[in-house]
Amino acid sequence: MLRDKHFWIVVGTGLLLGGCGVLLAVLGNPQNSGICVSCFIENSAGALGFHDNQRMQYLRPELIGFVLGSAASAGLFGEFRSRGGSAPLPRLFAGIFLIVGCSVFIGCPIKLFLRLTAGDLTAVAGVAGLVAGVWAGVRSLASGVELGPKPITGRGGGYLMPAFFLLLLAFLFVRPGFIIFSSQGSAAQHAPLLIALGAGIVLGACAQRSRFCITGSIRDTFLMGLRTPAVWGLAAFVLTAGAASGAAGRFNLGLYGQPGAHLDFLWSFLGMGLVGWLSVLIGGCPFRQLIKAGEGDADAGLVVVGMFIGGALAQSWGLAATAAGVPLAGKVAVLAGFLFLLAGSLLARERSA
Amino acid sequence: MFSDAYDKLLWLLLALAVAAIVLLLVVGGGPGGGKQAGLGKAVEREMAYRARVELIGKLYGPVETLRRSGNNSAALLKLDELIRKYPGEAHGYILQGEILREMGTADEALASFVQGVKLNGDYLDANSPLSRRDEIQRLVDEDAKSIGARAAANPDNRTAAAALQRVNYLKSRLAGGCE
Numbered sequence: 001m002l003r004d005k006h007f008w009i010v011v012g013t014g015l016l017l018g019g020c021g022v023l024l025a026v027l028g029n030p031q032n033s034g035i036c037v038s039c040f041i042e043n044s045a046g047a048l049g050f051h052d053n054q055r056m057q058y059l060r061p062e063l064i065g066f067v068l069g070s071a072a073s074a075g076l077f078g079e080f081r082s083r084g085g086s087a088p089l090p091r092l093f094a095g096i097f098l099i100v101g102c103s104v105f106i107g108c109p110i111k112l113f114l115r116l117t118a119g120d121l122t123a124v125a126g127v128a129g130l131v132a133g134v135w136a137g138v139r140s141l142a143s144g145v146e147l148g149p150k151p152i153t154g155r156g157g158g159y160l161m162p163a164f165f166l167l168l169l170a171f172l173f174v175r176p177g178f179i180i181f182s183s184q185g186s187a188a189q190h191a192p193l194l195i196a197l198g199a200g201i202v203l204g205a206c207a208q209r210s211r212f213c214i215t216g217s218i219r220d221t222f223l224m225g226l227r228t229p230a231v232w233g234l235a236a237f238v239l240t241a242g243a244a245s246g247a248a249g250r251f252n253l254g255l256y257g258q259p260g261a262h263l264d265f266l267w268s269f270l271g272m273g274l275v276g277w278l279s280v281l282i283g284g285c286p287f288r289q290l291i292k293a294g295e296g297d298a299d300a301g302l303v304v305v306g307m308f309i310g311g312a313l314a315q316s317w318g319l320a321a322t323a324a325g326v327p328l329a330g331k332v333a334v335l336a337g338f339l340f341l342l343a344g345s346l347l348a349r350e351r352s353a
Numbered sequence: 354m355f356s357d358a359y360d361k362l363l364w365l366l367l368a369l370a371v372a373a374i375v376l377l378l379v380v381g382g383g384p385g386g387g388k389q390a391g392l393g394k395a396v397e398r399e400m401a402y403r404a405r406v407e408l409i410g411k412l413y414g415p416v417e418t419l420r421r422s423g424n425n426s427a428a429l430l431k432l433d434e435l436i437r438k439y440p441g442e443a444h445g446y447i448l449q450g451e452i453l454r455e456m457g458t459a460d461e462a463l464a465s466f467v468q469g470v471k472l473n474g475d476y477l478d479a480n481s482p483l484s485r486r487d488e489i490q491r492l493v494d495e496d497a498k499s500i501g502a503r504a505a506a507n508p509d510n511r512t513a514a515a516a517l518q519r520v521n522y523l524k525s526r527l528a529g530g531c532e
Contacts, residue, residue, distance in 0.1 A: 030531045039531035054398070055474060055532065106531065184478045186531045256521040260530025263521075322532045323525035324471055 001229065006210070010233035013203075013210040018240025020199045021114045024062070026248050027191035031259040032118050034191075035062060035203075036111035037286040038102030042311040042320070043187045044168070047179050050312035055185020061193050063290070064169050065200015066207070067304075070294025071162040073205035082158030084298025087148030090344055091299055094282045095289070095306020096313065097274060097337035102286065103310075103320035104271035104330045105129075106260045109214035109285045112272060113234075115261065117242035119253035122261040122268065129269035133276020134218040140281060144350040147281060151299055158296030161304060165294075172197075186260075208295055213288035215279035260323070267326040267334065274337045281341075406482055409444045416448055425452050443473035447485055450492075459496050460512065463519045466492065470526055477526055486527070493523050 001007050017035065024034035033039050046057030074080040102108045105126045107115060112130060115123040171179050172193070182188045190196065206212070210233065217230035226232075245251045255263070262268070279285045282303055284292060289307070292300035314320040319330040355361060412435060419428035429452055436445040446469030453462035466489055475481040477489065497520050504513040 031529050033531045036531060042531075184475060184481055186529065188480075189529075257524030257528050258530075259525075259528040260532060261525060261528075320532075323522060323528075323530075 001227070004229065007229040007232065009206070009210045010212055010229040011236045013206040013212040014233035014236030014238075015240045016203060016206055017110065017212070018117075018237040018242075019244055020203060021110065021237075021241050022118075022244035022248055022250065024191045024196060024199060025114075025250070027195060028189055029191050029196075030186040030189045031250065032115045032120065033107070033111055033186070033260060034114060036114070037063070037066075037108040037290065038099050038307075038311070039107065039111065039186075041099060041286070041307050042103065042314055045308050045311035046187065046315060047181060048308075049178060049180060050308065051315035053185075053315040055182055056187045056315055057180045057182040058187035058190060059168060059172050059179060059181070060190070061172060061197035062200035062203075064165050064172065065197045065202075066204040066287070066290045067162060067165040067294040068169065069201035069204025069206075070208040070291040071165075071204075071296075072201070073208040074295035077209070079208070080158075080296045081153055082156055082296040082298065083151045083153045084155065084157045084301070085148075085152040086150065086299050087348070088299070088302050090147055090348070091282055091302045092306040092309075093340055094278050095303035095308075096310035097333075097340055098278055098286055098289075098303070099307050099310030099314055100319055100330075100333045100337050101271040101274035101278070103314040104326050104334050105268045105275070106262065106321050108287065109272070109275065109279075110287055113214070113238055114241055114245075115258070117238055117251075118245045118258075119251045120258040120261055121253065121255045122258055122263060122265070125265035125268040126272040129272030130215070130276040131218055132269070133273035133278075134215050134280055135222060135276075136273070137215075137277045137280025138219055138222050140277070140345055144352070145281065145345045145348055146350055147344075147348055151297070155298070157298035158301070160298065161293040161301035162296075169197075204291060204294060207287065207291045211288075213279075213284045213291075215276055215285040216288060218276070219280055262321050262323055262325045264321070264326045267321070267331060270334050270338075271321075271326075274334055274341065277341055278337075281345075409442075409483070412439070412442075413444055413448060420448075420452060425456055428452055441472065443469040443471075443476065444483070445469075446472065447476055447483075451485075451488065454488075454492060459492075459500075460516045462492065463496065463500075463516055463523070467519045467522055470523065474526070474532065489523055490527055493520055493527065496520060497524070 021034040025031055040060035040063045042056050043058040043060050044063055045051060046053055047059040071080065105112065109130055112123055112126045116127060212230070212233050214234065217234035220228035220230040252258070286307060289300045289303040293304045317329055318327050319333045321327065321330055355364070416428045416431050419431060429449065432445050432449050436449070439445065446465045450462045450465035450469060453465060470476055475483050476485045478484055479486050500513065500516045500520055504510065504517040507513055
């Protein structure tokens with residue numbers, strides 16, 4: 001395995017993700033949120049005017065970088081393929097519920113590990129939930145749950161998402177009036193624009209080359225054990241993030257006083273369980289969906305649209321958890337997510353005669 | 354993609370549309386053009402915020418006057434009335450917390466600060482004109498140990514447990530992160 005080039009690309013991506021995850025927080029992003037796809041989506045949805053939480057509106061350059069970096073890398077290496085057409089509506093709703101699960105935990109799977117490696121013990125419930133969710137997803141796939149037929153290639157739908165993010169990039173620099181930027185709250189905390197964008201582009205390109213994905217790494221470990229490069233990529237990410245947190249003086253072991261965390265462990269478990277399960281069925285965590293959308297996968301693009309809707313609803317309907325805990329609406333939304341998942345699995349299952 | 358006349362027509366229309374957008378943005382973007390809506394939105398938000406700060410100053414001015422004159426009990430009575438009248442306004446709870454802390458009732462002060470911060474996170478923002486971050490940080494630093502010790506010594510004491518929970522909540526909010 002050590003002689004395999006792909007192995008080193010995966011490990012390199014893990015190292016970069018861990019390093020950037022801490023560095024971006026040191027440079028100004030909210031603590032333990034150097035990289036958090038769900039927080040960034042909620043911020044960006046707010047910047048586009050989809051919700052009115054004045055503390056959560058900022059067009060995060062990292063998010064734009066992920067998609068455009070992936071598109072550039074896919075184009076450069078001849079891997080950009082416009083494709084799509086598999087179960088569009090279930091994927092849209094999966095995107096919505098991915099963000100619901102993340103917002104109840106307060107963070108995507110990347111932030112989950114950033115929180116854990118910064119000493120936040122409340123994240124342990126989330127890790128357990130994510131692993132359980134991925135395991136349930138793997139079992140679902142093995143039992144014949146399949147969202148839809150293989151995507152059709154050759155259509156132009158795959159260009160839409162990179163084009164949309166190119167437009168967001170233009171908005172970021174031109175700053176037209178309808179784009180809203182918070183002057184207070186966590187969205188007002190951000191790393192310098194060009195550094196954040198650069199980090200996003202590099203990470204997007206590396207993730208496209210390596211196919212790195214948090215839930216994918218856990219899934220592959222269930223299926224192949226330590227033989228899969230993905231698990232070493234995840235290990236590199238966790239070790240780098242832990243070392244960087246320590247070096248930056250941001251390691252604070254404990255349950256209390258942790259940034260962006262709450263003590264509703266059951267709901268952290270269920271929120272991340274929902275994210276893990278959904279991610280396996282749709283082929284990747286929120287970060288991976290952005291990367292796939294960048295390389296022409298219109299199905300992943302639709303998940304990204306769903307994630308924006310989810311980000312808006314999480315704030316507008318008060319679903320998102322805060323340090324105060326998980327609101328009732330958030331708990332109901334997570335359970336609704338499981339209803340969607342279970343009913344969808346029943347309907348989408350291919351049963352052998 | 355250039356195989357027949359229809360393709361060519363589509364490309365031509367596409368080019369025209371792009372040119373029209375560029376022209377509109379360049380010509381129509383005149384002085385302030387494109388940014389006008391944005392400026393309006395930003396100014397609107399700033400005005401609303403300033404108006405709120407001013408309204409707070411007026412509403413709670415009598416309380417501040419009573420406080421300055423050392424009449425904390427009367428200030429608390431007046432605050433009680435204002436909190437009943439404006440239950441969604443955080444400022445009353447924050448003032449109540451400050452006064453209760455001056456009077457040496459740490460547990461009640463904590464409860465008021467928690468209520469205020471839950472209603473409005475601006476009080477924890479260092480840059481907000483309403484910021485009480487330093488006061489809340491001091492309160493948490495000074496009270497965390499004593500309340501923790503009290504809760505540990507009396508595990509059945511629900512008041513101490515609730516106070517400890519409030520300190521932990523404020524610690525989490527002070528720690529920041531994406532909310």
